[in-house]
Amino acid sequence: MDELFAVFAEFAELWHRFRGFLRDHWKVYVGLVVGILVMIAEIIHMRKQKPPVNKKVQRARELGHVTRGIRQSHRTHEDDDRTTYSAKYAYEVDGMKYAYKYYGDEFPPLELDLYYFNNPRRAFHEKKSQLRSCLAAALFYLIPFLASCLVIHLLGGIE
Numbered sequence: 001m002d003e004l005f006a007v008f009a010e011f012a013e014l015w016h017r018f019r020g021f022l023r024d025h026w027k028v029y030v031g032l033v034v035g036i037l038v039m040i041a042e043i044i045h046m047r048k049q050k051p052p053v054n055k056k057v058q059r060a061r062e063l064g065h066v067t068r069g070i071r072q073s074h075r076t077h078e079d080d081d082r083t084t085y086s087a088k089y090a091y092e093v094d095g096m097k098y099a100y101k102y103y104g105d106e107f108p109p110l111e112l113d114l115y116y117f118n119n120p121r122r123a124f125h126e127k128k129s130q131l132r133s134c135l136a137a138a139l140f141y142l143i144p145f146l147a148s149c150l151v152i153h154l155l156g157g158i159e
Contacts, residue, residue, distance in 0.1 A: 035148035
């Protein structure tokens with residue numbers, strides 16, 4: 001029974017310390033709650049957004065200027081810190097044969113959708129923007145952190 005009483009006494013002391021800590025550092029918790037709310041708002045906003053559209057590709061699709069290239073050859077180029085790929089694709093538009101040269105960081109697929117406007121010789125492929133996704137990921141964490149810091153600062157800072 002004495003052991004049970006000692007456990008309850010220790011728990012009561014920890015609870016008292018925790019309440020004192022909350023009383024002394026309430027501004028940090030308000031800032032933390034604001035940061036969490038901002039992150040939740042970002043998640044809701046991101047789920048409502050449509051994925052980015054490549055306007056050049058969309059325009060070429062509307063014109064019906066889409067063809068499929070078949071990989072003829074490919075090479076791997078290795079540097080000290082990065083690997084790049086090049087490939088040659090063959091495609092046909094209105095009975096005329098053309099060649100497209102691919103350069104990129106991703107391994108070239110066997111078939112590639114190619115787009116063009118007026119001249120089939122000037123074809124291009126849809127590139128996925130990694131810069132935008134990296135920037136979005138950085139802002140996803142940075143904005144709530146800055147909101148938390150701003151709230152803590154406006155409440156008088158940490159003592």
